[in-house]
Amino acid sequence: MTATAFAAVSETTALPAPSAPSLTVLDDPVEQARFTRWVSGAAGERLGESTLQLSGMYCAACSGTIESLLAAVDGVSAVRVSAAAQRATVRWDPARTQPSELIAAIRRGGYDAVPDAAAPARELRRAEHRTALWRFFVASFCAMQVMMLATPSYVSGPGELADDMRQLLNWGSWVLTLPVVWFAAGPFFAGAWRSLRHGRIGMDVPVALGVLVTFVASTGATFDPGGPFGHEVYFDSLTMFVSFLLGGRYLELRARHRAAQSLEGALAGMPETARRLDENGRWTEVSVQRLRPGDRVRVPLGQAFPADGVLVLGRTQADEALLSGESTPVDKPAGAELVGGSINVGAPVEMRVERAGTDTRFEAIVSMMRDAMTQRPAMARLADRWAAPFLWAVLLLAAAAAAAWSLIDPSRALAVAVSVLIVTCPCALSLAAPATLVAAAGGLARRGVLVQRLDAIEMLARTRRLFVDKTGTLTEDRLQLSRMVALLDGEMGAVDADRLGKVAATLAAWSSHPLSRALAAAAETGRSATGWTAIEEIAGLGLSATDAEGIDWRLGSAAWVGLPPQPAGQAAAWLSRNGVAVARFEFEEALREGAAEAVAALRALGVRVTLLSGDTPERAAALAARLGLDDAVGGATPEAKLAAMAAAQAEGGPVAMVGDGVNDAPVLARADVSLAMGQGALVARAQADAVIISNRPLDIVRARATAAKAVRIVHQNLLWAAIYNAACIPLALAGFLPPWAAGLGMACSSLLVIGNAMRAGR
């Protein structure tokens, strides 16, 4: 810790503990908007309804305790605690209480709570889930009843079922099919209409056409058995088809929601606060959203700088890894530019805010990411690629059948054309991909890879080009000691290398500089091992201290121990004894476990792996050589990374990106497949197609293997769908398609497709 800077800052007041912002910040209306919505009470008064995320609950009965704790607060009019979701919804009167009171009451009871900022997103998911379940229920329940009404015509012999009775059964089926077509199948019609308006043909178009044609033809047959549509009805096949499809979509939705749910924990949490000098000359804790240019802010050690600005008092180092990917802290003397979001790792300092809120560099990167997202090249989904040729083939066949039958028997031409359209209803085809992808996503989730966008699985399997970020992805964001070189010149030959290492480690334990931490961690000795006195640290240079025998030791940069400046590129520290340099310690970045194996496995699969790093080109190249990567791009800004991604995409084929930092977020958004590390920045995780919760690089390989298997299964399913259609179409063309054949074929092919899809998750 820099003694001078600390003294300068700490003369007025003690510093606040970095991790415990005071609760009063929650009473700021700007902060309240994150987790509160305003409702009007029974008497028309304005009430706040806040959602709180609870912790410390160990059984269901705790929810009752928390409810009574909250209800006892004056001004609380209603409380609802959900034990399963560990959440409390509280309605309170702003005239009589404040959110800080609520959380204080919960804390007094021995539990803890944080404001729940993810409530609106969860509300949206709940509505989506309800609608999907509702549609699925309507479709499947009606399908069952229609099946029952259709059974008599399947089991009766010729002439056993009277015509009027058949009419009655058909009428019942028609009534029960109405809600399925008008309500449950709505998403398919909407999707088909959307893709037609954009001039594309997606999988929804043949589905909607199949549903519509089947329904119209069967309606015609029900009310006019002698009419142009013949007398066969297909209500049972139609409703079953819709309910199977909706079941697939429901599973897909559940998988997506599960992924979103597991990420939103990061969104909750106490607000970010800053200590600002107010107009009365006092330091007050305010929400970072309240900061304005010109404010003077005090930043304690270990906290993030709350906004972009200039250092006005003190000297420190900033860890800008989150933004630039650069792992070594950057020295910041007074007057230096500070980037909001980077971490203060040197000493407590004061800064002047220059840009706050949406103007900061952090926000600029986030908006760049949003732009990149819209520029992402559209890749057709596997099933969608089949949709257009399939649709044209079916329409052509139906037209040909109608033409041929108008020569043979004009009265049956329309009926035959319609039955061709019905039998080719793309049930298996449209179930093939979603069912398989949901199963694969479930399997990956069990192994620690959360898939947020199911299409990414298809894309990942086809990826031949992968960009990886360095810090935080292949390496951990800390350094480790690689070797110690004893500089044994002159009388120092007597001091053995082992002892020098111990001396350096015990001395390094006094500093929080990353190199010192790495040095201390390598030896794992306590700081009391040697009786150090007169310890002093000068930021940017190093430590000096005197040991029990009165020898002066210095540990730090080359200049600090009196050596000429050394070439940059490698992190190193020097140790001197009584002014004579005795040892050099070299450091390297600590590789993540399995990083080398993962790279080797990916290359064996034919994936070209490129390192894309914001760190210096030399260090990027050194790491690429160490891991055997194909190539490396160093010194890349977020803009340069985007350009590299665009160039790779121009060469064709999907390009994947693995990253973790804010600086990777724009590239992740642009990539065809984006994977984010679970430890990464929130923006990177929230936008990535998949999140590697385990942080293991080997899971990238595993995800790709699962994706490849899933795509293989989708292809098998598509092949089966093609075989089924090939077998049934001749029957329809010949004018012989009994409803039982259509129904049986559809059910069997759907079940086969789903059964096969389940293998993808194992």
Add this chain to the structure above:
Amino acid sequence: MEILWLLIPMSTVLVLLIIGVFGWALHRGQFEDVEFEGERILLDDLPLVDRDQVEVRKPPEQ
């Protein structure tokens, strides 16, 4: 078999009614916190199932 002329329309209407009941339950949120109903018995201070229950929970008068 004339009874079928009554039974089939009746069953059709019944199915639509059942769908309506399920829809009511679904939109009241009965399928969202399914674990909670099982744990309700463990709570000392029972949260009310619905508004009408207030009367039932009053202590019996002597």
